[in-house]
Amino acid sequence: MFRVQIESVGVTAMYVTKVEKVREYKVTEQGAYKVRVRYLLHKGVGAKKLQLRLFTIDVGGYTPLERHAHEHEVFVLQGRVLVRGRGKEVVAGSRDVIFIPSYEEHQFKNVGDETVEFLCTKETGEIPDVLKKRG
Numbered sequence: 001m002f003r004v005q006i007e008s009v010g011v012t013a014m015y016v017t018k019v020e021k022v023r024e025y026k027v028t029e030q031g032a033y034k035v036r037v038r039y040l041l042h043k044g045v046g047a048k049k050l051q052l053r054l055f056t057i058d059v060g061g062y063t064p065l066e067r068h069a070h071e072h073e074v075f076v077l078q079g080r081v082l083v084r085g086r087g088k089e090v091v092a093g094s095r096d097v098i099f100i101p102s103y104e105e106h107q108f109k110n111v112g113d114e115t116v117e118f119l120c121t122k123e124t125g126e127i128p129d130v131l132k133k134r135g
């Protein structure tokens with residue numbers, strides 16, 4: 001009885017994994033260079049509101065300059081990353097925390113001599129496109 005109720009509202013169980021077990025994809029979007037992503041948490045594992053992604057930017061690489069409705073909450077794990085926002089640029093590094101509001105233009109660029117890694121959220125209940133294609 002209790003279990004049936006839980007399933008009917010779509011509650012899922014705790015999910016634990018290792019980052020190494022999450023497949024990494026090259027970001028092929030126009031304007032991206034030397035960027036890879038692992039979709040750590042998303043709808044496919046039960047996360048109904050957010051995706052948590054781990055981005056890796058190789059030396060000299062960058063994400064596309066973009067703006068969109070969803071916010072980003074970012075935590076830098078390693079490297080030196082130039083974060084370009086609206087009329088503002090900062091160089092962030094390990095343990096720096098960044099918030100990109102809705103519709104603010106943004107771009108991440110590796111300006112150091114080691115790989116950049118950062119965690120970044122995306123507010124969406126969608127499964128990432130690249131995972132959908134695999135069926």
Ligand code: MN
Binds near residue numbers: 066
């Ligand atoms: Mn973005």
